[in-house]
Amino acid sequence: MQQIIIQKNEAGQRLDKFLQKYMPLAPVSFFYKMLRKKNITLNGKKAEGREKLIENDCICLFLSEETIGTFREKHSSVSEYEQAFHKLRGIQILYEDPNILVMNKPAGILSQKAQPEDLSVNEWLIGYLLSEHQITEKELETYKPSVCNRLDRNTIGLIIGAKTLAGSQKMSAFIRERKVRKFYQAFVDGKLEDSDTIQGYLHKDPKENKVYIDRNPLKGDPIETRYRPLKSYGDKTLLEIELITGKPHQIRAHLSSIGHPILGDPKYGSKAANEIYKKKYGLRSQLLYACRIEFGREEELFEELRGRIICAPVPEIFTKLMP
Numbered sequence: 001m002q003q004i005i006i007q008k009n010e011a012g013q014r015l016d017k018f019l020q021k022y023m024p025l026a027p028v029s030f031f032y033k034m035l036r037k038k039n040i041t042l043n044g045k046k047a048e049g050r051e052k053l054i055e056n057d058c059i060c061l062f063l064s065e066e067t068i069g070t071f072r073e074k075h076s077s078v079s080e081y082e083q084a085f086h087k088l089r090g091i092q093i094l095y096e097d098p099n100i101l102v103m104n105k106p107a108g109i110l111s112q113k114a115q116p117e118d119l120s121v122n123e124w125l126i127g128y129l130l131s132e133h134q135i136t137e138k139e140l141e142t143y144k145p146s147v148c149n150r151l152d153r154n155t156i157g158l159i160i161g162a163k164t165l166a167g168s169q170k171m172s173a174f175i176r177e178r179k180v181r182k183f184y185q186a187f188v189d190g191k192l193e194d195s196d197t198i199q200g201y202l203h204k205d206p207k208e209n210k211v212y213i214d215r216n217p218l219k220g221d222p223i224e225t226r227y228r229p230l231k232s233y234g235d236k237t238l239l240e241i242e243l244i245t246g247k248p249h250q251i252r253a254h255l256s257s258i259g260h261p262i263l264g265d266p267k268y269g270s271k272a273a274n275e276i277y278k279k280k281y282g283l284r285s286q287l288l289y290a291c292r293i294e295f296g297r298e299e300e301l302f303e304e305l306r307g308r309i310i311c312a313p314v315p316e317i318f319t320k321l322m323p
Helices: 015-022 028-036 065-071 078-087 121-131 165-176 250-257 271-281 316-320
Strands: 002-005 040-042 058-061 092-096 100-105 156-162 180-189 196-205 210-214 221-233 236-243 288-295 309-311
Touching: 015 028, 015 058, 028 040, 078 121, 100 121, 121 156, 156 165, 156 180, 165 180, 180 250, 196 250, 210 250, 221 250, 236 250
Parallel strands: 156 288
Antiparallel strands: 002 058, 040 058, 092 100, 100 156, 180 236, 180 288, 196 210, 196 221, 221 236, 288 309
């Protein structure tokens, strides 16, 4: 028999979801069968699996150690997280509370792994929490802190990270329900004078890892991007952009589709303009950064976040282009 006492980062989820994380190699049907037979109990009583766990709940597994071991997954060594924390330079924590933190990501770092061997902000976040003794290796077996929003590898700026399960659940819901407003700044090719909201339908070509904008609703997911010009500098314009929907490459592809691609963008940009800025400034990636996050005042939000605005420092390359 094995006994599990539910910790803070495990509370708030259904019993069956927790069991799937604890023994990820077991088929889902196995858990329901064991619950029916009372081989798995919650607080000494028969359970169905849909019960919401709270801190200090007691789960008893009346299973052999061999059975449990067969269905447990070999977890990653903490060395991966420690390596990411020490190797990925330049990530700054701009805000932190008991449930979330907001980081400023430099260009060149992935938000999440693309390949198993990658190191990303996700691994850096866990490495940081381990170094600060805010999470233990044991707790990582059933909950792994992770980022709540993603930026492209070469996009600079703000990423929200969930430290706790409650933070992850609530922040994911807030972002999905658009209770968190995300703003970006970008230098685009050409002169733009008027604010606008642009809409379309985005579809992805997985072979090219590139997205395309279409007006046909049958050809993709609906997207919406709002922008306003802040200032024009000759052949370029500095925009503030609000991401209404959040799809991969949305801002980059949307601005390119109206004839004003982001400078430095190797995938959606102007080759001629990019070459000029590469020679003059050594530019190798898109001039886009996630500059500001604004949280609403809804009661469901964590008290510390209500009405809070978090801003990223202006990247050095942006100051160079603003004479």
